[in-house]
Amino acid sequence: MAVVTWFLVVALLFVSASADDNPADELVSILNSNRTAHKSTALFDNPGLGCIALQYIKAYQGRCDDVGGSDAKKPADAEFAETFAPNCGVQASTLGPITGRLLGCQSKYVGASEAFSGLLIHNSKSLEILYSSNHTEVGAAVSGTDGGAPYFWCVLFSNGKRNSSFVLDGGVAKTQRPGCFSGTNDDCSSAYMSQGPLWSTVVGILIAVAYALGF
Numbered sequence: 001m002a003v004v005t006w007f008l009v010v011a012l013l014f015v016s017a018s019a020d021d022n023p024a025d026e027l028v029s030i031l032n033s034n035r036t037a038h039k040s041t042a043l044f045d046n047p048g049l050g051c052i053a054l055q056y057i058k059a060y061q062g063r064c065d066d067v068g069g070s071d072a073k074k075p076a077d078a079e080f081a082e083t084f085a086p087n088c089g090v091q092a093s094t095l096g097p098i099t100g101r102l103l104g105c106q107s108k109y110v111g112a113s114e115a116f117s118g119l120l121i122h123n124s125k126s127l128e129i130l131y132s133s134n135h136t137e138v139g140a141a142v143s144g145t146d147g148g149a150p151y152f153w154c155v156l157f158s159n160g161k162r163n164s165s166f167v168l169d170g171g172v173a174k175t176q177r178p179g180c181f182s183g184t185n186d187d188c189s190s191a192y193m194s195q196g197p198l199w200s201t202v203v204g205i206l207i208a209v210a211y212a213l214g215f
């Protein structure tokens with residue numbers, strides 16, 4: 001019995017370690033299975049949009065308080081063309097409309113599944129955005145400030161066409177460290193996302209917002 005338990009624990013550790021190669025890709029796959037279980041279509045995981053989601057996070061410069069509450073801020077729509085697209089190598093003329101955004105920030109690092117259900121999807125507004133039939137594609141990103149807390153998660157939705165929106169120069173996004181974004185099959189593991197016990201002692205902040213449309 002003890003041997004079986006030990007084996008299960010080791011197996012679980014192994015599974016959770018290998019599933020964490022790219023938490024942003026993992027978030028998109030959780031989001032898509034949740035949509036299809038709800039009879040909504042699966043969305044195309046667009047790497048150009050994923051890279052822009054990481055830029056969106058970086059615009060907050062680690063200020064979790066700016067995400068929500070009475071003093072909430074959000075990057076100006078002009079930033080997409082002026083800053084985010086060029087930083088990613090996305091051709092500005094191919095930027096598609098953003099049909100929804102989910103953004104959350106917390107001081108403790110959690111895996112993609114907990115970030116999805118415990119942070120990003122937190123009220124009826126975020127559920128409405130999650131299941132909206134307005135979207136055709138998605139990009140997700142996660143970043144800690146300089147690789148540490150607080151951790152930001154961002155999901156951007158678009159109704160662009162999969163092969164003509166958020167097109168990357170030469171087909172590859174410019175490297176963005178620290179942080180991870182979806183759509184690249186990029187191995188973005190703990191080297192860039194410190195998940196050590198250090199941060200699990202820093203708890204308290206947890207802020208999330210959801211916007212429909214915009215830009």
Ligand SMILES: *[C@@H]1O[C@H](CO)[C@@H](O)[C@H](O)[C@H]1NC(C)=O
Nearest residue numbers: 033034037038116117118121
């Ligand atoms: C989809 O996610 C929401 C929010 O976490 C949850 O309430 C719902 O049960 C999920 N649906 C499925 C089919 O997993």
Ligand SMILES: *[C@@H]1O[C@H](CO)[C@@H](O)[C@H](O)[C@H]1NC(C)=O
Nearest residue numbers: 044160161162163164165167
């Ligand atoms: C875009 O995708 C459609 C269908 O998936 C395909 O017919 C078309 O040739 C593609 N266009 C380009 C420029 O790749």
Ligand SMILES: *[C@@H]1O[C@H](CO)[C@@H](O)[C@H](O)[C@H]1NC(C)=O
Nearest residue numbers: 099100128129132134212213
């Ligand atoms: C979908 O798009 C329509 C028309 O642009 C808009 O009125 C509606 O609020 C959108 N739905 C969501 C959930 O964003």
